Amino acid sequence: MARDPGLEELLRDELGDRPGLSEKSMFGGRAFLLNGNLLCGARSDGMLVRLGKGNDGWALALPGVNQMLMGERVMHGWVRANAEVYGDDALRRRLLDAALAYVESLPTK
Numbered sequence: 001m002a003r004d005p006g007l008e009e010l011l012r013d014e015l016g017d018r019p020g021l022s023e024k025s026m027f028g029g030r031a032f033l034l035n036g037n038l039l040c041g042a043r044s045d046g047m048l049v050r051l052g053k054g055n056d057g058w059a060l061a062l063p064g065v066n067q068m069l070m071g072e073r074v075m076h077g078w079v080r081a082n083a084e085v086y087g088d089d090a091l092r093r094r095l096l097d098a099a100l101a102y103v104e105s106l107p108t109k
Contacts, residue, residue, distance in 0.1 A: 003029050007042035007086065014096055015039075020108070027070075036109030040099050047086040049095045052102040053077040059095060 008030045015021055020035040029043030041048035048068055051059060053076045059065050064085040068078035079095075086092045 002044040004042050004044045007047060010086070010092075011040060011042055011047070011096075014092065034100070034103045035106070037103050037106045039103045040096065046080040046082050047092070047095070049079050049081060049099045050103060051077055051079060051095075051098050055098065055102060059098070062091070065095075 003025075011030075011032055012023075015032060018034070021039075022033045022036075024031055024033065026038075027041055027043065027048070029041050029048075031041045031048075032039045038050055040050060049059070056067075056077055056079050059079045059081075060067060062081075062085065064082040065079050066082075068075040068080045081091070081095060085095075
């Protein structure tokens with residue numbers, strides 16, 4: 001998978017300079033971590049968002065949001081949003097707010 005510098009920049013702008021936020025290359029794209037826990041990611045095939053197991057039903061009901069797959073393995077609690085979704089400021093914010101709420105509840109790594 002190729003990286004998407006435009007989406008990476010969009011996520012950087014949206015997430016700001018909050019304490020504990022870091023980035024690293026993962027999954028063929030750029031991953032954003034909060035306190036050492038994966039939060040979201042940017043790849044050429046979309047924005048990856050960690051909502052937590054059982055917290056992703058509302059997001060999967062949105063057009064343009066699909067279950068994240070790693071090969072053929074379903075990654076429960078993770079979704080992939082296409083460009084129409086992450087290009088919509090309100091939808092992107094809603095997804096990221098939900099991801100932040102979940103990941104902030106996790107212990108620091």
